[in-house]
Amino acid sequence: xxxxxxxxxxxxxxxxxxxxxxxxxxxxxxxxxxxxxxxxxxxxxxxxxxxxxxxxxxxxxxxxxxxxxxxxxxxxxxxxxxxxxxxxxxxxxxxxxxxxxxxxxxx
Amino acid sequence: xxxxxxxxxxxxxxxxxxxxxxxxxxxxxxxxxxxxxxxxxxxxxxxxxxxxxxxxxxxxxxxxxxxxxxxxxxxxxxxxxxxxxxxxxxxxxxxxxxxxxxxxxxxxxxxxxxxxxxxxxxxxx
Numbered sequence: 001x002x003x004x005x006x007x008x009x010x011x012x013x014x015x016x017x018x019x020x021x022x023x024x025x026x027x028x029x030x031x032x033x034x035x036x037x038x039x040x041x042x043x044x045x046x047x048x049x050x051x052x053x054x055x056x057x058x059x060x061x062x063x064x065x066x067x068x069x070x071x072x073x074x075x076x077x078x079x080x081x082x083x084x085x086x087x088x089x090x091x092x093x094x095x096x097x098x099x100x101x102x103x104x105x106x107x
Numbered sequence: 108x109x110x111x112x113x114x115x116x117x118x119x120x121x122x123x124x125x126x127x128x129x130x131x132x133x134x135x136x137x138x139x140x141x142x143x144x145x146x147x148x149x150x151x152x153x154x155x156x157x158x159x160x161x162x163x164x165x166x167x168x169x170x171x172x173x174x175x176x177x178x179x180x181x182x183x184x185x186x187x188x189x190x191x192x193x194x195x196x197x198x199x200x201x202x203x204x205x206x207x208x209x210x211x212x213x214x215x216x217x218x219x220x221x222x223x224x225x226x227x228x229x230x231x232x
Contacts, residue, residue, distance in 0.1 A: 030214045036152075043202075043222030044152065049209060050216045087152055091217045094157075094166040101151040 001026050001090050005099035011107040018075040020102045022088035027068050032092045035064055035073045038101075039084045047086075048073065078104070109133035109221055111203050116226030123193050123230070129186040129203030129223055137161075137181035140206035142219060143188050145199035145228075153199070156188065157206065170196070193230045200225040 002025040012018055022033070031051035036044040046055040048064035051071055061076040075082055083106050088099040115127040127143075143155040156177040157166045165177050176189040186203050202225045208215040 032214075032216065034216075034218055036219070038152070043224075044219065046218045046220070049218050050211055050214075053209075053211070053216075055218070085151075089152075089154075095168045096154040096157075096166075098152045098154060 001028065001092060001097055003088050003090055003097055003099035005086075005088060005102045007102060008100075009103045009105060011105050012078055013107045014078050014080055016078050018073075018078055018082070018104055020073040020075075020086055020104075022066075022071040022073070022099050024069040024071070024090060028071070028090050029092050031067055032090055033064075033066075033071050034089045034091065035062075036087045036089060037082075037084045038087060044087070075104075080106075111205065111221055111223035113201060113203055113223045113226035116201065116228045118229045118231065119193055120232050121194060121230055124189070124191045125193065125228060127188040127190065127201055127203075127226060127228070129188075131184045131186065131205075134205070134221070136179075136184040139220075140217075141177075141179060141186045142204045142206050143177060143186075143201060144204055144219065144222075145197075145201045146225075147196070147199040150199075155201070158186070190228070193228075195230050198228060198230050200227050 004023045006021045033051045035048040038044040052064045063074045085101045085103045110132045112130045142157045158177045174192045178187045203223045204219040205221040207220040208217045
């Protein structure tokens with residue numbers, strides 16, 4: 001399954017809403033889709049699993065939605081620590097794949 | 108404290124081989140599936156391979172299948188990646204990661220949990 005994320009880069013200001021898209025080349029069964037945040041020099045952090053379930057400790061300004069082939073990660077109000085690269089990841093079956101990432105940068 | 112520490116990255120010529128290691132500590136290594144994920148310079152994350160707790164199930168990404176072999180030694184709390192027939196496009200930072208899952212209505216939702224800091228593999232003549 002090929003995952004295509006858009007946009008490639010999102011330039012926003014703190015406090016604004018970020019909407020990130022992840023489109024799959026075929027249906028992601030059982031919503032086997034996760035979102036990760038990745039900052040330079042740090043390990044990726046799990047944000048969302050099963051398309052819409054927040055991982056432990058993730059603030060509620062992060063939300064995931066979607067099913068089938070179209071998924072969205074929304075950050076309701078960007079905080080300074082949210083500027084990073086975000087990846088969607090499908091784990092339907094081997095091979096697992098990641099999207100190419102969306103960079104959320106400070107405008 | 109939990110740790111995953113990769114080692115073995117190096118500069119290697121195309122067609123060459125390399126073996127990466129990942130030393131685990133601070134958690135019960137033998138209870139977890141493990142994974143290798145890589146990131147080429149300026150690129151995104153790419154899943155490489157998974158292995159189950161006792162090393163009897165292995166899964167590979169399409170770009171490495173037939174060239175790379177994942178293995179583990181739970182007695183030594185270590186994960187390995189044997190990389191053969193290396194290509195320039197294999198140049199990347201290689202990360203080991205532990206896998207965990209959450210069950211929802213009987214379905215296992217997998218996620219990468221702990222990560223190492225990575226080891227750099229450069230394939231170039």
